Amino acid sequence: MNKQAVLYSIFLLFGFIAFSQTKVGGVVKDSSGETVPFANVVFKNSSEGTTSNENGEFYLQSSSSYDTITISFIGYATRDVALQKAVNMNLEIILQEEASSLDEVVIYRGKTPKKGNPAIEILKKVWANRRKNGVYAFDQYAYRKYEKLEFDLNTIDSSVINNRIFNGMEFIFDYADTNRVTGKTYLPMFINESLNEVYGDNTINEKKEVLLGNKNSGFNQNRNLIDFVKGFYDDYDIYKNYIKFYDKSFVSPVSTNGIDTYNYVLADSAYIQEKWCYKIVYYPRRKNELTFSGDFWVNDTTWAVKQINMETSPSANINWVKQVYIEQEYDVLNDSIFLINRDFFQADFGLNKKKDSRGVYSKRTILYNDYQFNKKKPASFYQQEVYNPQNQAYDRSDEFWAQNRMEELNKDEKGIYTMLDTLTKTKAFNRLYDIATIAQSGYVEMNGWDYGPIYSTFGFNDVEGMRLRFGGRTYFGQNDLWRIEGYGAYGFKDDKLKYGISGKVLLDPKSRLIISGGNRRDVEQLGTNLTNSTDVLGRSLASSSLINVGANDKLSSINLSVFAISMEPLKNFTLRVGSSYREIKPASPGFSLAYYTDASRTRTDSIINQSEISTILTFTPGRKTSGYGVERQIVNDEEFPTIFLSYSLGVKEILNSDFDYKKLQLFYNQPLLIGGLGRSNLSIEAGKTFGDIPLGLLSVVPGNQTYFAMYNTFPTLNYYEFVTDSYAAAHFDHNFNGRFFSRIPLLRKLNLRELVGFRAVWGDISEGSREIDASGLPLRVPNQDPFYEYSVGIGNIFKILRIDAHFRGNYFDVPDARSFAITADFGFHF
Template identity: 60%
Template sequence: MKNFLFSFFLLFSAIVFSQTKVSGVVKDASGVSVAYANVIFKDSNEGTITNEEGRFYLESDVSYDTVVFSFIGFGSKEVALNKRATYEMEIILEEETGTLDEVVIYTGKISKKNNPALDILEKIWRNRRDNGVKKFDQYKYDKYEKLEFDLNTIDSALIKSSVFKGMEFIFEQTDTSKVTGNTYLPIFINEAYSKVYGDNIINEEKEVLEGNKNSGFDNNNTLIAFIKDLYNDYDVYDNYLKFFDKAFTSPLSRTGKDVYNYVLLDSAYRGNKWCYNIIYYPRRKNELTFKGDFWVNDSTWAITEINMQATKSANVNWVREIYIEQEFDVLNDSTFLIKKDYFLSDFSFRKKEGARGVYGKRTTLYDNFEFDKPKEKSFYSKQVDPYDYAVYNRSDDFWKERRMEELSKDEVGVYKMLDTLKTVPRFKTLYNVGSVLATGYYEAGNFDIGPVFSVFGFNEAEGLRIRLGGRTYFSQNDPWRVEAFGAYGFRDERFKYGVSAKWLLDRNSRLIIFGGNRKDVEQTGASLTNSTDVLGRSLASSSLITVGANDRLSRINLTTAGFEFEPSKNFITRLTGSYRTLESATDTFSIDYFDENGEIQSTISQPEITLGLNYTPNRKTSGYGVERTVINGGNFPTFYLGYTYGLKDMLGGDFEYSKVQALYTQPWNIGGFGRMYTTVEVGKIFDPVPLSLLSPIPGNQTLFSIYNSFSQLDFYEFVSDTYASFHMQHDFGGRIFSRVPLLRKLNLREVIGFRAVYGQISDENIALNASNIVYRAPEDIYYEYSVGIGNIFKIFRLDFNFRGNYLNEAENPDARKFGVTGVFGFEF
């Protein structure tokens, strides 16, 4: 993320003007806009369709003198073009009357009965697996990919803005998008060339990167990986296409006939193949759908061309436009293989037409297909160094030979322009401001100060708390890192601190040694699966506002040392030795216990050894230093298994015990019904231990919605030595609200949650208790549920939480039956 914002503001170069441009609106004779009308340059295959408001924009590098407008039920209209650019056209289409006996006019929702377009769609479904590389046992092809960021909606006000003072040279030339009609200026380009191998028998695929080049900035791997994750590969034949963590219904989906209207528009030769042209558009607004058209071959029922444009009303934040084009080529007269994939997205804080934003564009070209040449299975499992220096420093001759599409002279200029921009002081200032907002750290040479968002906190033990810290930072690929913080509480008048260090010893196995020490106030039991991260902080003990008395806090002095390594991709083995002392941080909270002599003790000293196994399949990371950036957070499952052994008498240890914990978190994309997260945790402590070493069920007394905690439980309300918990949260993505007329335009999203936990506490552990906490385990499964309204102002979710049981007023007079929590976040 550090380099993402840096590259986001990378500026800027120039683009050539196209030869023919037209834009405007299409209406009928009564002045009503005609959506999804065809707009085509005469005697060409270059065209588009109007959007939901009847508006269009079309451009070409070729000079044309006529543009043709048509739609089913209306007469075609040809308009002569007298100049290179013709904007704000108003086209009136007349309804056909003389041929009504021969033409079926479709308006609004198209009937599913006797619709030839749906008959063709059925044939596409039956043959979808007989096309493309999936038709062969093995495959190999070359892949060239170009990623580009463009600043769009350039006007004189922006050029004269004080923000760009000293950088006016970047606006020397601009161009206009063929999709949106907005003026834009390139700000970043990345090129990649790779070879892709696949085996459909063993269901394996491997991409070997052979060359990578970006616009003038080294070490931008995080940005590149982040963008590539945004533009995941997809197959238009799939039922759902995932973009920006949203599942769009494909126009070729088996459920498409319930989501789209389809119209058979035309049939013609495309190359030497007879094809049908079908247009499609959504039946309802606010759903994750597209509009556009596709051509399909009449013998193989393979798609030869398709374009998809996300509907303006789609419930996606920060993305104003999504436009996709794919072209396919015929092989051996029967199999169609993808030849070109173009993806454009328009990022903007506002969806209004005149709002400024940033285009993200990906062009992918495919060539040199080979089939049925098997490789050993070990070939696919062998890891390839993704950050080979040679790969990122290929010669110009390499790129001249392997580019499947030449860069324009102005795209080449982007590389030169950015070298100049890096020397502009004004740009450096913009970067520093943006970097703080994006990373939370302020750069001071090779040391980052922060995180700035955790400077202030409040709790019952410390009162107002001030925290300042920082970390070493030479680059995102630093082989070592040191972090430290200092904090002071004005109520307890105590200084707290923490320091940690880690060092990557071997890059291939990712062998890392680490260690540190922290002396602080902590809300122990804030999570079931404990972390020994020496600088880990609990939101529960440092929030500014809490519900009820947040006084069940402990003073901790924790020292850790250990190592970890990654024997296979995304499988991490960690061994940690730790030593901690604990005591109560407030007069109203006790962790007292009876020692083996029957005497009450108020402090505990405990060394531990923990072996942890962590597996995160499909996790994508950037960087090869001691710390890596996860670029697809929340989009992969997590498996954790840990064993902890407590040492008695060694280093003054008070207890000997064994503890086993396991965790499984899984995200689920449920087609058009949204996205779900589930987590299952289980654990058991096998020997008697006091309160501080048990597993309190994590309550939540903050006003924040914290996943994997129980919103209606107070801290230490339940304590266990054996537990099993389940958490579920499902976001419908606005599917329900989109059908409510008064709510539709707000783009709100529905979120539901369910949380349950079962626990036990042994008689031996109860006998050790001398604290002021009454031990109670949720042997009758405790549960709670919530309903939430998300996407409020696009950044906030409000949850209404309900306690399901343990509501007996005699036994639980302070039980919180209902509560409201919220969470901020930036989501697409």
């Protein structure tokens, strides 16, 4: 499961009302009708206020009753506006220009100059006195962290309330509220509170979080959703050049990079926590880039940022997110150290960016306290446990939360628990939840047995023709200690049944000792990956593609049995020892895997029987997982490197196996986030087989004759165009995230993304393996020069489509060589 799939499924569920004491919203304009961005709007005689956005729009609410708001901005006369009722929306407020009383303040509209701008002069002092986060200024640190996560469904109107889909759930609208940032009505559907003790040691670069308590309601049995929400967030340092979320890097307005990215305006000055501070407003110089708009307050003596608000630009090239809003507050310990004490994050998800479209709020509030420094703990304290369910943390009493919350839940938040606990017991809600679950996972839940995946029901290839597949798995919960999966398939052309079955059992949670095994008999396109797969039921898209380039006439029948034992002695380090037995024979007419069985090369066989013993080491530093059953959910997919090392031994004496050999394989994959330049992925594969082996056991350089993207394949290569027993390959792909398209006026609004790629492979084959081959297939190898190809593409077409054009770089003299290929890929990406 990926995060985008969860989000898309949630959009299927809901749509929303609210009451607070005072609400006001509208737009601020000047006498000429131009909007006034970043104007101050406060309830009169209070400290409760907000700032109009770059379009002059604002929304403000309070749990107290007020009858007047005050609107001000330097260069304009301050204006009081009386409120006629408790809810005052769609106001249009006109400010009159006047000469500024502060000689040193200059008012800018549009792009601001970099020289002579007082806001930038202040910003330079911030850089010169750049703060260091307090937890990294000491050898050791510890603090408590209280985190509150919410998922809300927003934009309620009468059409939503009266929709038949909510029959039997009408009571939920009594719990709707108004969002303090956007002014939209919303209905909470999930809340999670957690309390952690955080320890760190900067001398050994270690950090550990101990969960003291966790409480949630709404989807409380779905840990995938909880991890999905938590997986969005990261720690932000506004002084760094980039702020990362959703695998995107946004330029920080406080960084030295900001001067080329943002316009800055000195807008106000006031006391903040008894410190005189300047207010600086910022907004992007260009549209469609990954930027914010907002303001921050800077102290006039320490030049430290005291508060900051950041709101993503509406035109920012990020999908499914209408707005991200961030607030942070800091305590400054001294002239060189600051500590964050409050962090608020809100994302407004939607299928489109229209202002009034419905969507989902994802909110996070973090409070920090009880900082302690330089209390050393032994290095063994930081060793991360492989198994750490912390069950007691999920069963804390109400008294525990009353004593340990760093801020009280308000009335509406307390009601969330009651409402959601009731909601999850209604039949109408559970019907909606089941639909979303099927869309997200591809499985239909059937009381301990899930049918699916439904997306694999239909397939096609030249041997089987149209193919139907039916399968399922056992599933009692995320932390099942055992699981069985299986399927059956039927090809209408070859009139044959195929099947696969596998099972795994978790014997020891602490070391994650797992035994697994399975058997599969099927028709498959071999040679679509260089590195061996350990999934007995795995089958590539090439085996069932409805549309192919050229003839797909090199399919094989495989009977594969596997047994393995694996364990995780250290966190994210897995050791797997396994054995397998394969029977491989041609499935396509005219395709041969034949090999000579005698030294005189007079006898041949076309069926390969092979026993193999393998040892596999896998290391995934930085990987985060959820659950502690036989299968775990990866929380931060595509964010951590993977190192895979395999040593396999082919044994001729076991079960009448045909060949002795040794095979060594290495795989390395590294995602790379390159600041404002986008996101890259680099993978390297290398391998060598010692011993003479036939075509069916050689390492085939993976081609791709489909029109769909397949990981680490070469789209301009045909199947079996190159075969090797020694190889080295590299794949590099980069997504610029629209950095250049955003500067082209005609393309800017499309939010397209530029893609480039490069792939190369070198390989060779021993004379012994050549001599035993009797297949008649040319055994070509890219041993003189590495084969290479490059690609350019456009991503984010209609937000879901990516198209790449691939160009062959050499070996054009190979018969039927393709110099050009097109592939497409569908998916939900931010």
